[in-house]
Amino acid sequence: MKKEKGNGNLKPFEKGKVSRDQAVEAGRKGGLASVEAKKKKKKLRELCEIFGELPVYSDKAKKLMEEMGVSEEDMTNKMAAVIGVFKKAAAGDVQAFNAIRDITGEKPKDEVDSKVATNVTVNYVKSGAKFASSEDEVNDERK
Incomplete structure (x- = not known):
């Protein structure tokens, strides 16, 4: 599987190898890093807006x-x-x-045509089989 950019330091979680406390701490650190990254991105966007408006x-x-x-x-x-x-x-x-x-x-919308033909043809084949009248009858036939 291809690793996405920025995910090189991630370690897969394997049950039993990482304690609950370690998993919670890793999640907390990840959350803090995410907040910091969002702040930097926001600051960069603001700086670009300010610079763009300058003469x-x-x-x-x-x-x-x-x-x-x-x-x-x-x-x-x-x-x-x-x-x-x-x-x-x-x-x-x-x-x-x-x-x-x-x-x-x-920009054209990025759409995927997800329409599927809904016409279904069912052919019946006549056989000597009969419908079961109860679940027990089906289970008896399988034994």
């Missing part, structure tokens, strides 16, 4: 935005990133195109 610092990017008709107040790092992604997509970068599609809400 663009590159003179080259400012000049390009002016040529494109971007207003002074919209000349942010986010706008520079958007322009960069659009330039890549226009040059044929499929990942950039997919990023734009996903951001603009045009």
